[in-house]
Amino acid sequence: xxxxxxxxxxxxxxxxxxxxxxxxxxxxxxxxxxxxxxxxxxxxxxxxxxxxxxxxxxxxxxxxxxxxxxxxxxxxxxxxxxxxxxxxxxxxxxxxxxxxxxxxxxxxxxxxxxxxxxxxxxxxxxxxxxxxxxxxxxxxxxxxxxxxxxxxxxxxxxxxxxxxxxxxxxxxxxxxxxxxxxxxxxxx
Numbered sequence: 001x002x003x004x005x006x007x008x009x010x011x012x013x014x015x016x017x018x019x020x021x022x023x024x025x026x027x028x029x030x031x032x033x034x035x036x037x038x039x040x041x042x043x044x045x046x047x048x049x050x051x052x053x054x055x056x057x058x059x060x061x062x063x064x065x066x067x068x069x070x071x072x073x074x075x076x077x078x079x080x081x082x083x084x085x086x087x088x089x090x091x092x093x094x095x096x097x098x099x100x101x102x103x104x105x106x107x108x109x110x111x112x113x114x115x116x117x118x119x120x121x122x123x124x125x126x127x128x129x130x131x132x133x134x135x136x137x138x139x140x141x142x143x144x145x146x147x148x149x150x151x152x153x154x155x156x157x158x159x160x161x162x163x164x165x166x167x168x169x170x171x172x173x174x175x176x177x178x179x180x181x182x183x184x185x186x187x188x
Contacts, residue, residue, distance in 0.1 A: 004184050007133075008112050009177035010119045017096045019121035019168065024056040026098035028091060028113055029105075031063035031082075036104035038072050039149055043102075045078045046153035053157065055099055061085055096120040100160060103127075104152075106145060114140070121168030125156055138166040 025044050027037050037059060044057045057080040059069070066082065073080045086094065095101060101117035101124040108130040117124045123139045131142040141159040143152050172180070 006177060006181050006184065007172070008110060008115055009172045009174040010112075010115050012173045012175060014092055014116065014119045015171070015173055017092065017120040020097050021099040021122075022097040023054065024058045024098055025100045025102050026058045026060070026095060027102050028060040028085070028095065029103070029111075031059065031061045031066045031069055033065045033068070034106045035065075036106065036145065037065075037069055039145075039152075040102045040104050041073055041076060041078060041080065042149040043153045043156060045076055046150055047157055048078065050150075050153065051157040053099075053160070056080060058094070058098070059083065060091065060094070092116060092120075095122060098122050100125060100156065104145065105130075109133075115171050118169045119171040123160060123163035125152075125159070137169040139163045139168060 025040065027040055029035065031037065041057055044055050047053050048055055057073070057078060059080065059082045062084060070082055073082070085091070095117055098117070101113070101122050103111060103113060103124065103126050105127070110133050114124050114126060114134055118137055118140060121139060123141070125141045125143060126134055127143055127145050134140045135142060141155060143155055
């Protein structure tokens with residue numbers, strides 16, 4: 001029998017939340033260099049300078065790269081905040097107000113944060129190869145880390161305009177995932 005991939009779901013209450021963009025790009029998770037938060041910051045700066053979107057960067061999390069990241073963010077002169085992790089409910093509320101969720105990490109598998117962004121309809125940018133897990137999703141831009149920050153910024157600026165016109169992707173709830181799992185398990 002072949003393996004049947006079953007994705008993660010989200011809490012049911014998250015599906016009732018609506019995207020309400022409030023002028024910031026958000027990253028949430030471990031603050032490690034390989035997560036490329038510094039590149040996300042560069043991209044936000046380029047978008048603001050070249051496409052006049054006036055976005056802030058909000059980072060939530062902790063990790064060994066936090067001091068270096070703070071120094072870098074000060075140096076490039078963008079509006080930003082670096083904050084500790086929040087309660088799950090506060091995190092989802094903050095996420096639902098992001099204009100974009102960015103995860104440019106070199107190493108991921110199937111990050112739950114992308115599901116949590118997509119559920120209320122927040123546009124997300126992810127990278128190959130792991131980002132290909134989300135290739136069927138609306139409001140999700142998949143790009144390559146081999147591109148320059150300027151190229152990615154241009155893609156994102158165009159994507160943000162298009163994403164507003166797209167329907168939000170129907171991320172399954174955990175209950176729906178359990179039903180799918182049971183159906184897959186017992187249908188063979």
